[in-house]
Amino acid sequence: MSNLRDQIREHYDAKAISAEKAEAILARGRAAAAGEEPLEAEKVAAFPASRARAWRRILSLAAALLVFAGLAVWWKTPESSRVPFATVAPRVIEFFGSRPELAHAPQDKAALREWLLAHGAPADFHIPASLMPLESFACSVVDVGGRKTYLSCYWREKTPDRGDHELIHLLVGRRSDFKDAPSSAQPQRRELDGWSFASWSEGDVVYTLATAAPPEKLTPFLAWAEAPRMLAAR
Amino acid sequence: MLQAGYRYAIALTHHPEDAEDLAQEAWLNLSRRYGCVESRAVLFTAVRNLFIDQCRRRKVVQFESLDQEAPPELPSIAAEEPGVKGDLDRLLAILRPNEREMLFLHYHQGHTAEEIARMTNQPRGTVLSLIHRAIAKLREAAASASASSGRNQWMILFVFFT
Numbered sequence: 001m002s003n004l005r006d007q008i009r010e011h012y013d014a015k016a017i018s019a020e021k022a023e024a025i026l027a028r029g030r031a032a033a034a035g036e037e038p039l040e041a042e043k044v045a046a047f048p049a050s051r052a053r054a055w056r057r058i059l060s061l062a063a064a065l066l067v068f069a070g071l072a073v074w075w076k077t078p079e080s081s082r083v084p085f086a087t088v089a090p091r092v093i094e095f096f097g098s099r100p101e102l103a104h105a106p107q108d109k110a111a112l113r114e115w116l117l118a119h120g121a122p123a124d125f126h127i128p129a130s131l132m133p134l135e136s137f138a139c140s141v142v143d144v145g146g147r148k149t150y151l152s153c154y155w156r157e158k159t160p161d162r163g164d165h166e167l168i169h170l171l172v173g174r175r176s177d178f179k180d181a182p183s184s185a186q187p188q189r190r191e192l193d194g195w196s197f198a199s200w201s202e203g204d205v206v207y208t209l210a211t212a213a214p215p216e217k218l219t220p221f222l223a224w225a226e227a228p229r230m231l232a233a234r
Numbered sequence: 235m236l237q238a239g240y241r242y243a244i245a246l247t248h249h250p251e252d253a254e255d256l257a258q259e260a261w262l263n264l265s266r267r268y269g270c271v272e273s274r275a276v277l278f279t280a281v282r283n284l285f286i287d288q289c290r291r292r293k294v295v296q297f298e299s300l301d302q303e304a305p306p307e308l309p310s311i312a313a314e315e316p317g318v319k320g321d322l323d324r325l326l327a328i329l330r331p332n333e334r335e336m337l338f339l340h341y342h343q344g345h346t347a348e349e350i351a352r353m354t355n356q357p358r359g360t361v362l363s364l365i366h367r368a369i370a371k372l373r374e375a376a377a378s379a380s381a382s383s384g385r386n387q388w389m390i391l392f393v394f395f396t
Contacts (some may be wrong), residue, residue: 004315004369011322012241017254022236025258029265107282 083145085178085199085206090190091144092210094172095151096164102138105152112136113151116172122148125172125205130221139169149173149208156217164212168221171208181206187222189215198222236261240279245338246331256332257365260284275353282354285331318376325375333368340365 003011017025049054085224106112109127117123119141141151150172157166175181182188187198187209198217201209211217239260243253260280264271271277318325326334339345339353347365351358 001316004317004372005341007317007322008337012244012338012342015235015241015250015253018241021254025261027237028258029261029271032262033269067287099330154369183303 054076067086082179083147083177085181087145088149088178088199088208089140089190089195089197089210090173092169092208093193095142095194096169096212100153102140102153105136105139105166107136107162109136112139115139116150116152119150121172121198122174122201122205125150125207127152127170128207128209128221130223131168131170134168142171144173147173147177154230156211156213167211168211168218169208173207173208175204178206189218191215197203235269235277239281241342242278242335242338243281243285245334245342246282248331248334249326256284278353282335282383289331298364303367318372320376320379325372325379328375329368329371331370332372333364336361337368344353 009044016022038225088234103115106115109132113121113125116125118138131154134156135158137153139150139152139157142151151171153164153167153169154167154170155166159166176184182201185200185202187200190197190199195210195212196218197208197210198207198215198218209218209221238255240257242355243256243260244250246258247253258279261271263279263284264276324378326337329337335354336350339350340347345353346366347358347361354361
């Protein structure tokens with residue numbers, strides 16, 4: 001019996017990788033060294049990596065879709081597309097400051113209403129009774145933050161040398177187009193840059209009376225709404 | 235050199251297919267990283283590290299530390315250690331991977347205990363202890379197998395004559 005060293009040498013010397021297999025490993029080693037390793041050689045590492053990439057792609061696509069859907073919903077929500085009602089007053093001042101070309105308004109208030117309806121005014125709007133006796137001056141469609149409002153102008157005074165300050169303007173729009181629009185028939189008053197405004201709602205129609213004069217000039221035209229309050233105050 | 239790496243891997247795993255995979259992976263890793271396999275020592279280190287990684291992942295083999303058990307001074311290994319009876323492959327199978335590794339590095343590769351200690355980053359005493367323990371285990375297993383074989387022969391004769 002040989003000694004342990006010989007036994008162990010003999011045992012391990014008998015172990016060898018087959019020539020074909022050894023050549024294949026050496027070839028792959030050469031390819032790996034040259035950076036030209038075939039895909040098969042990286043199979044163990046590449047498979048989970050590609051799966052992770054695929055999952056990352058799917059997740060990022062899903063996240064993008066969610067964000068897009070959220071934006072679409074937000075965009076479609078009426079709240080997001082509504083214009084602040086507070087922009088109406090400055091827009092009226094700006095509109096008249098730009099010396100706009102206005103259409104000549106018919107004196108017949110029914111014809112005037114028809115004209116406004118024909119240009120897209122809300123079907124259930126009406127010209128307040130307090131304005132009916134006034135002389136019509138002009139009418140137009142005014143864009144307020146992308147929403148259409150319908151304007152009609154009347155003479156407050158019948159004096160012969162009357163100017164722009166004697167005009168009173170009625171602006172009609174859809175309440176659903178505006179954020180924070182008055183929700184009741186009780187007029188809300190506002191003053192801005194020498195102009196006076198009073199706004200109220202009836203159904204889905206929001207009305208604004210405006211004049212380039214102190215607020216008391218509007219009062220006679222709001223008596224229908226303010227009379228009950230004055231009575232209550234007494 | 236690849237065959238040497240494979241034999242070292244066989245010593246660690248005692249499984250031809252696992253050893254082939256281990257040697258191949260170590261070879262390819264070195265080729266990818268350094269463009270070539272510089273030396274046998276580098277290849278052995280790569281094989282060993284890879285094997286330890288695999289064991290840790292699988293948690294099937296534990297390299298137990300012998301630092302605490304190692305006696306202060308162990309006798310050197312006899313140059314002419316007598317051989318063992320029986321099938322060496324089966325006997326080696328009962329050893330731990332690090333015990334087989336020590337036998338391989340010492341008896342097959344011809345490294346001294348000091349060299350193995352440097353290679354495997356272990357104290358020399360641990361290396362000597364592992365080699366002594368491996369030899370003792372081999373002899374014990376060989377004696378046990380021989381006795382068992384003797385008993386089996388007597389059993390066969392007994393059955394044959396009755």
